[in-house]
Amino acid sequence: MKNNFCLTILLAFVFSTVCSNTTNPTNFKTDESTENPLLYYGFESWGKKHAITIQAGQIAGSLDLVDFPVLITLDHLNSEVLDGGASSALNGGGDIRFSSDVNGDNQLAMEVVEFVTDPTPANRRCQIWVKVPSLSASSDTTIYIWYNKVGEVQPAFDSAFGSQAVWSSYFFVSHDGRTDSAGGRAITDLPAGTETGPFGSQVSTYTGYERAVSSVPDAEWDPVGVSLMCWAKYNSTGSWRRVVHIINTNVALQLVQGDGDEDDSFQLGAQTPMITSGIGNANNSKVNAVSQETWNFYAGAASNADPNLVYNGAIITNDSEDGLTNADTTQKAIFLGGRSDNNARFDGAISTIMIGDGSFTDEYFVTQYNNQSSPATFATAGIPENVSGSGSGDTQAPTAPTLSSTAQTDTTADLSWTGATDDTGVTGYNIFKDGVLETTLGNVGTYQVIGLTASTTYNFTVTAMDAAANQSAVSNITPVTTDASGGSSGGGGTWTEASGNLSYTTGNVGIGTSTIPTDYRLAVSGKIISEELKVQLQATWxxxxxxxxxxxxxxxxxxxxxxxxxxxxxxxxxxxxxxxxxxxxxxxxxxxxxxxxxxxxxxxxxxxxxxxxxxxxxxxxxx
Known part of the structure; x- marks a missing residue:
């Protein structure tokens, strides 16, 4: 009898353990060791992962930030994630996932706005937002990206890890001024025009005759505080032009261009409680001398009548009272490019409009600016790793490659390598400059290092990798001394000089810009002066x-x-x-x-x- 009782207890324990791991499979592993996990149950069939480390020095203030949407760009991803090779993520980002831990136990909500893989680096695109549970102001925060899995699609919009979950602290988020990622709310009266926004994707542009609106049902959204972040640029000067105009029962918040005195100024105005029918003044904070046709970051919150304006990371407090008013404030809505009464139209473009529930702190806004304006400084990419449990058990590393330099200029060095072999095949290479990882490449044999300093010696090395992430010994050290400013040498350069003429025969040329429109050979950002210009037309005169x-x-x-x-x-x-x-x-x-x-x-x-x-x-x- 006693033995039967013990057997019953044992079976109950086993049954409860199995049920627990069946109902929560994401947390199930065959080995609890974090140093050598044997199986990632949630991501066991994903091929690759790598760390992304967010720098504590980029977090404004001394307090940690909770549930913070982090912008992930090309700067945060190893090149193999987007090169379209055997270890790449899927074009469109269907297989991209994020976790807050190395084992993939804690998946993070994310939104893929744009993700384009391509062998040519200039054609790659990435704009992904990830909700990070906590950003530490005292120590670096590390998250992990998982990729390289065929047949995957992004989580549904309203799922636990979908785009809507990223913006759980926001009422309205529109990256392009045309769709809402936070709640899927309709935006009507869309302007016809678009242009390239600060992150490379297309955004709405307003000509001074258009205004978009997202209406809010009476039963929704009546917070006592509201926050606004956006990027904007204006094409012409003017007074009292509404860039973004937010109205609900308890508060109104407006970003406005021009005040009648300085038409190149921008000001943030708040009114609490909301003032009806255009009666009353709003207290504002203002910045003057804003450059025309330049993208700038604006942010602020309204929980009282004295909002600060965060402009390009600077906190501005001047409490100017310039008489900003609402009109027809019985209509709860978010207006883009104009005021609620369809006047005060904005002539310019707006991007990444983020409207939060409640009043975020100035430190929150500054941290968002740090992330969005300087992504390469905000976070760094780690080295790709093969996901344990998805590999073949291969432990043999490739042989070391042989590195050489074929050419250099004052700012570039052309490298090439040969000789690496592996029992299962070489899949990629790590390039090091003075002992620091420069980049990770697919299975290629050449690379041009850019951004070097003239008349400076650099020591380059390379290692080879296989599909199981085994890494070879370091290659021979190859020193390269860049030319003096303006010089070039070696047979691999694309600029040639003959009889006093300098020519470039490979690719297109950009001066003052890295964006060259399709079918154009030369793009210049700025003015051009010459004594004479000859245009040889192919069309009939x-x-x-x-x-x-x-x-x-x-x-x-x-x-x-x-x-x-x-x-x-x-x-x-x-x-x-x-x-x-x-x-x-x-x-x-x-x-x-x-x-x-x-x-x-x-x-x-x-x-x-x-x-x-x-x-x-x-x-x-x-x-």
Whole structure:
């Protein structure tokens, strides 16, 4: 009897243990050791992972920040995550996951805004937001990215680890001004135009005649405090233009361009309780002399009538009372690019609009600015690791490669290597500069180091890796001394000089910019001056206007077209020119076409005048 009782207790214990691990499989491992886990139950079939370390020095203030959405960019990811190779994540980021621990026990909520893999680094894109449970101001915080798993898709929007969960402390979040990631709320009256935002994706642009709105049902969202963060840039000066206008029953918060005195200023105004029908003043904090057509970060909170303005990481407190008012405040809503009464329209672009429930601290805003403005300083990427339990048990490391330098300039060094072998195959290489990891590459044999200092000696080494993350011994040390400023040497350079002419035959050229639009050979950010410019057009020059059979529209047709469209036929409208610019050669061709058409109209009028003059002379003779 006693033995049966003991057996019953034992079976109950085993059953409860199995049930516990079945209902919570994410926490189940066959080995509890954190140094050598044998199985990651939640991520056991993911191929790779690496650490991302958030620097404590980037956390403003002395207090830890809780449930903080961290922006993950290309700066935080090892190159193999996006190179499209055998160890890469999926294009679109379907297999990307994050955890707060090395074993993957604690998965983190995340939102993939943009994730593009490509063998060419310039074509890669990454904007991912991850909710980190706690950011320490006293010690570095490490999270882990998991990737390299076929057939995966991102968690659903409203799931425990989906995008909505990232923004649990926010009422409204729109990266592009067109969709809401926090609650999926509709945004109506969207502007037609878009442009490239501060993180490389497309965002809404406002022309001073458009305003978007996200209405809030009466039963929703009546906090006593509200917070705002966004990036904005303006295209023209003006007074009292609303960039973002937030209204609910208890509080109103506005970011406004211009105040009647300084039209290049921006101010944050708060009113609590909310003032109705445009009556009353708001207390504001203001920054002057904001550069035109430049992205800037603005943030602040309203829990009282004296909000601070965080502008590009600086906390501004000046309590100016410039009479910001609400209009039609019976409508609870979030207005983008204009005021609630459809006036005070903004001429510019807005990105990454984050509206929080409650009043966040200035230190919170400054930390967000640090993360968004200098991601490479905010956090660093670790070295990729093979996920234990998904490998083949391979423990043999590759042989060491042989490294050499083929060319250098004043700021670059071209490296190449050969000779690494492995029993299962080499999958990648780590490049080190003066003993510090420079980058991790796929299975390639060359790399150009950029951003070097002229007339400086660097020591480079390389190691090889296999699919099980075994790493070879370090290669031979290859010293490279960069040229003096402006110089280049070696056979691998793409710039050549002959007879006093400097030429570049590989790729395209950007001056003052790294963004070169498709199909263009040269992009310049700034003004160009020259004594003469010659444009060699491939299109037909408009001599065709004078040829027989040219369909010259009548003046009545031209007048009708102008009345309907506001510009001449075949000439682009002002809005199109503002958005796309003009091509000098093509515009000169079109203008000459109009001049030649005008010449034909003048000749027609001359012929009609001569005919009328003859008729008048004949009438005089009859008298």
């Amino acid at each position: 408009p001599d065709y206007v004078f040829k027989e059979g040219y369909d010259l529209p009548s003046l009545d047709e031209v007048q009708k077209y102008i009345m309907e469209n506001g510009h001449l036929p075949n000439i682009p409208a002002a809005k199109e020119v503002k958005k796309h610019g003009i091509e000098v050669g093509e515009m000169n061709r079109l203008l000459l076409e109009k001049i030649e058409e005008l010449t034909l109209y003048v000749l027609q009028l001359k012929a009609e005048n001569e005919k009328q003059q003859k008729e008048i002379e004949q009438l005089k003779l009859k008298e």
